[in-house]
Amino acid sequence: MRIFWMIVFVLIGIRPALAAIDAVNIYEPRTFGYFIGDMLERDVQVVTSGNTELFTAALPRPGPLTYWLDLVSIDHTEREADGRRIYDIKLKYQIFYSAIEATELDIPAFPLKFKNPTSVAPDETAPNDPEEAARKYSASVPALRLTLSPLRNLVLNDLMPEKTKELSDVLRPNVRAHEIPVASKEKMLALSSLALLGCGLLLLWHYAIWPFKKRAGRPFTQADRQIRDLLPYGVGDASYREALLILHRAFDEAAGHRLFAEDASAFTREHPRFEGLAPRLKAFFESSRLYFFSDDRRTAEDRFPFESVKRLAGDLAREERAAA
Numbered sequence: 001m002r003i004f005w006m007i008v009f010v011l012i013g014i015r016p017a018l019a020a021i022d023a024v025n026i027y028e029p030r031t032f033g034y035f036i037g038d039m040l041e042r043d044v045q046v047v048t049s050g051n052t053e054l055f056t057a058a059l060p061r062p063g064p065l066t067y068w069l070d071l072v073s074i075d076h077t078e079r080e081a082d083g084r085r086i087y088d089i090k091l092k093y094q095i096f097y098s099a100i101e102a103t104e105l106d107i108p109a110f111p112l113k114f115k116n117p118t119s120v121a122p123d124e125t126a127p128n129d130p131e132e133a134a135r136k137y138s139a140s141v142p143a144l145r146l147t148l149s150p151l152r153n154l155v156l157n158d159l160m161p162e163k164t165k166e167l168s169d170v171l172r173p174n175v176r177a178h179e180i181p182v183a184s185k186e187k188m189l190a191l192s193s194l195a196l197l198g199c200g201l202l203l204l205w206h207y208a209i210w211p212f213k214k215r216a217g218r219p220f221t222q223a224d225r226q227i228r229d230l231l232p233y234g235v236g237d238a239s240y241r242e243a244l245l246i247l248h249r250a251f252d253e254a255a256g257h258r259l260f261a262e263d264a265s266a267f268t269r270e271h272p273r274f275e276g277l278a279p280r281l282k283a284f285f286e287s288s289r290l291y292f293f294s295d296d297r298r299t300a301e302d303r304f305p306f307e308s309v310k311r312l313a314g315d316l317a318r319e320e321r322a323a324a
Contacts, residue, residue, distance in 0.1 A: 021114065022084060023047040024139045032147040036098045039072065044089040044141055046112060054078075054087045055113040065108055068097035099148040109143040206321060223250035224317035227310050235306040237297070243309045244288050250316070261285035273323045280312050 027043040034040065046054050054076075062071050072092045079086050093107060205212045208221040226246050230239045251259040255267055264285055268278045287304035291297050 021046070021048050021052065021112075021139050024112065024141070026141060028144055031145060032149075034095055034146055034148050035151055036095060036148075039092060039094045040146075042091045042093070042107075042141075042144065044087075044091070046087040046089070046139065048085045048087075048114065049083065051116040053085065053115040055115050056087070058111075058113040059089065060091075060110050065093075068095065068105060069107060070094045070096065095146075095148065097148055099150045101150055103148045104145055105148060107144040107146065109140055111138070111140040114138075218317075218320060219250040219253035220313065220316035220320045223247055224310075224313040227313045231310075237301075240301055240306045240309070241291070243306060243313075244291060247284070247309060247313055248288065250313070261289055273319045274316065277312070277315055277319070280308075280315075284309070284312060 023045070025045040025047075027045070029040045029042065048054065056076055059074055059076065060071055062073050064070050070093065072094050074089065074091050076087060076089045079088070097103070097105065204210065208218045208225075223246050227243045230242060233239055248259075251267070254271070255263070259267060261282075264278070264281045268275050268281065274281070283304050287300040290303070291300035294300075
């Protein structure tokens with residue numbers, strides 16, 4: 001029974017320890033050899049235990065810190081290891097100080113604030129010393145002293161005793177502007193322009209477009225273009241009639257005489273390149289006869305509609321260009 005009460009008093013007497021800021025590790029860059037415009041990074045690692053958390057919203061915000069230093073960015077991540085929280089903070093600075101001579105300047109320090117800095121942690125006892133308590137429950141990132149160097153060092157006494165410290169005596173004079181030869185490039189530009197013009201003329205000739213629009217020997221190409229020009233006016237009766245007439249004129253010009261339905265077979269024999277289109281030529285002439293020489297125009301349009309006329313004209317033009 002005595003042992004039981006001893007264990008009870010021992011358990012009652014145990015006080016849970018307060019959580020602590022276990023460590024603040026700072027990984028600094030070099031502290032010398034910086035010029036205006038240079039950037040440097042500082043890495044800070046904060047380790048806490050218990051319920052103590054780093055108050056990340058209180059970290060410095062990017063922007064000017066002093067007249068010569070900007071905080072470009074600050075990134076932080078959080079992870080856990082062995083029951084502790086580890087905060088990795090990366091600060092990126094940029095220097096805007098134009099040193100005339102080697103100068104030492106300090107990157108400002110900043111405090112680290114925490115949530116629940118006195119929360120309970122089960123693995124150690126609370127410090128009794130006030131200074132130790134203050135150290136365990138607060139932290140900061142100290143200042144960092146940098147040595148800034150000038151872009152040029154105007155030391156003239158030993159090297160150039162006859163010179164003064166005027167920049168005009170130290171720096172080289174500006175290089176005189178000189179004319180850049182462009183004759184070869186002008187020739188290449190002229191040749192390229194001529195080649196482009198020649199290609200454009202060849203394309204105009206190939207597709208029978210102005211100034212080759214009225215060239216003899218390409219009636220189907222011209223008919224194809226004229227039938228396509230009818231599309232904006234719709235595919236009604238007037239457009240269908242005009243498309244039939246345009247294609248008939250193209251057949252007449254290609255054959256050298258009026259071409260009727262019974263002449264279609266002779267036409268394909270005289271122009272073998274159109275033999276693959278013979279069935280469609282026959283259908284075209286039959287529908288044309290129905291349209292112009294009977295009252296059954298609807299049947300003609302149903303058998304060989306406007307789209308078929310346009311497609312036949314395009315195929316005839318393609319075969320015509322291929323044989324040219």
